[in-house]
Amino acid sequence: MPDRPTVSIRFSAAEIANRVDEMAKELAGKLAPDTLVVSVLKGSFVFAADLIRALSRTGADWSMDFLTLSSYGTATETTGSVKVVRDIVDDVRGRDVLLVDDILESGYTLSFAKDLLLERGAKRVSICTLLDKPAKRRTKLQADFVGFQAGDEFLVGYGLDWAHRFRGLPYIGVVEKTN
Incomplete structure (x- = not known):
């Protein structure tokens, strides 16, 4: 097995926890009481x-479903072609949907998912991401709710992976280049 690369902390577990609580309060104040949360797997779990x-701590009791999409495979750059690997079960017709991704x-990926849910009759689809990398954008899509802005570094941890590794780190870190 190759040497494990070094990962330096970019956003600590405490910073993430505080920001998630702030985002929940904002979401609960702005979205409908019967909003359906759709988590895009695997990264956002x-x-x-x-x-x-x-x-839930804010009093919002929203239902949740899961959508697995693939545009990366084992690569670190998107292929640009998105496919549904696992579909949601809940009916979105006439509902507000909060699409959650890492x-x-x-x-x-999120443009594909938003369009798919709107085509299926969702009343409104809002996008919530933990991280936003606007410099990497190739579409006009913007998130409605963002945890942190990030630069062009390769990030892992807190669900984010590198070839299916590092998802379990309690923080978000930058993979340092190895020689």
């Missing part, structure tokens, strides 16, 4: 779990 618990980079 940690963020979505913390967010739904934080929403990171907004190119915009291909």
Whole structure:
């Protein structure tokens, strides 16, 4: 097995926890009481779990479903082609939907997901991402709710992975280049 790269902390576990609580209060104040949370897997599972618990602490009792999309495979750059790997079960017709993802980079995946839910009859689809990398955007999509702005560094932890590794880190870190 190759040497494990060094990961330096970019956003600490405490910073993330505080920001998730702030976001939950904002979401609960702005979205409908029967909003459906749709978590885009795999990357958003940690963020979505913390967010739904934080929403519950605000009094929001929203239902949740999961959508697995793929545009990366094992690569670190998107292919631009998005496919549904696992679909949601809940009916979105006439509902407000909060689409939750770990990171907004190119915009291909979330644009695809938003369009899919609107085509299925969602009344409104809002986008919530923990991280936003606007410099990587290849679409006009913007998130409605953002945890942190990030630069062009390669981030892992708190659900974000590098070839299916580092998802379990309690913080978000930058993979340092190894020689």
